[in-house]
Amino acid sequence: MLFASAKVLRIAERDLVEREGFPIAWLDVLAQLYDAPDNGLRMQELEERSLFTRSGLTRLVDRIEAAGLVRREPVPGDRRGVRVVLTPEGRRRHDHAFVEHMRVIEREFGGRLTPAEQQAVADALSSFWHGDLESPATSG
Amino acid sequence: MLFASAKVLRIAERDLVEREGFPIAWLDVLAQLYDAPDNGLRMQELEERSLFTRSGLTRLVDRIEAAGLVRREPVPGDRRGVRVVLTPEGRRRHDHAFVEHMRVIEREFGGRLTPAEQQAVADALSSFWHGDLESPATSG
DNA sequence: TGTCAATAGATGACATAGCAGTGAGTGTTG
DNA sequence: CAACACTCACTGCTATGTCATCTATTGACA
Numbered sequence: 068m069l070f071a072s073a074k075v076l077r078i079a080e081r082d083l084v085e086r087e088g089f090p091i092a093w094l095d096v097l098a099q100l101y102d103a104p105d106n107g108l109r110m111q112e113l114e115e116r117s118l119f120t121r122s123g124l125t126r127l128v129d130r131i132e133a134a135g136l137v138r139r140e141p142v143p144g145d146r147r148g149v150r151v152v153l154t155p156e157g158r159r160r161h162d163h164a165f166v167e168h169m170r171v172i173e174r175e176f177g178g179r180l181t182p183a184e185q186q187a188v189a190d191a192l193s194s195f196w197h198g199d200l201e202s203p204a205t206s207g
Numbered sequence: 208m209l210f211a212s213a214k215v216l217r218i219a220e221r222d223l224v225e226r227e228g229f230p231i232a233w234l235d236v237l238a239q240l241y242d243a244p245d246n247g248l249r250m251q252e253l254e255e256r257s258l259f260t261r262s263g264l265t266r267l268v269d270r271i272e273a274a275g276l277v278r279r280e281p282v283p284g285d286r287r288g289v290r291v292v293l294t295p296e297g298r299r300r301h302d303h304a305f306v307e308h309m310r311v312i313e314r315e316f317g318g319r320l321t322p323a324e325q326q327a328v329a330d331a332l333s334s335f336w337h338g339d340l341e342s343p344a345t346s347g
Numbered sequence: 348t349g350t351c352a353a354t355a356g357a358t359g360a361c362a363t364a365g366c367a368g369t370g371a372g373t374g375t376t377g
Numbered sequence: 378c379a380a381c382a383c384t385c386a387c388t389g390c391t392a393t394g395t396c397a398t399c400t401a402t403t404g405a406c407a
Binding site for chain 1 (some may be wrong): 208209210211212213214216258259319320323325327328329330331332334335336
């Protein structure tokens, strides 16, 4: 599983960088924001939905912001907080990149896995992921 | 799939670092050498069997060597080449770490996926991996 | 043998992730 | 209101991986 995802990830990464000029991590953030209400999330929420730690996110968002794809704005009622919002440009880039990205993923998996296999993997791992994320199977 | 493997990887990584004092990347190298004839491989072979680039491997092996778990030795008949060999200490650490590592992986997957699901994922992704690694499904 | 392309591995410069610690802001308690 | 614990996000330091490039060696060929 590790090897398979590492391989596809690497291919998708290269493709994305060549076509769009930004890495998968950006698309991940962009997509999270895209799916969020008003296209915005707090750093904390972004952290929960992504694979990064918060300090990693701070800098990731720095870079995406510098590229003009997202914008930081204050959170009304909590001056500690920061809300990260998709800019129109960010939205455009997301849309464009996402289509191509999905195409690459499909090509990689579609060309190598039967539909039944794809379904089996998706079912098993999606329930794995959504199952009990925050309460590991460990007993201690 | 990405999320699932990232999650398990992160848990396994922490566990390994706490117990053994080295990260998964090391165990990966150690295990490759362990499985190799005479417990040794050339850098190039290690590269093929791992998820690293060669330059990444150079430094990874540097660190593992500094810790005394592997040793570089010349390749008879090709003075460009380097053969990386497991030391007795490396072998011991591998054995110990590997057992615990497998236990963690089993716990994480065993506790969340049914045996049938595990089998389905394993079958699909192992054929994916072994299928046609070097000739992507792309047409260009 | 001399030249030249290819190969093996190492190195320099750089990008990015994590941990631990910082500082501002919040809300609870008296 | 003062004191305190907690939360949010950011920053310094450090670890590690990649790309492009470098050196040494090899092998092909005139």
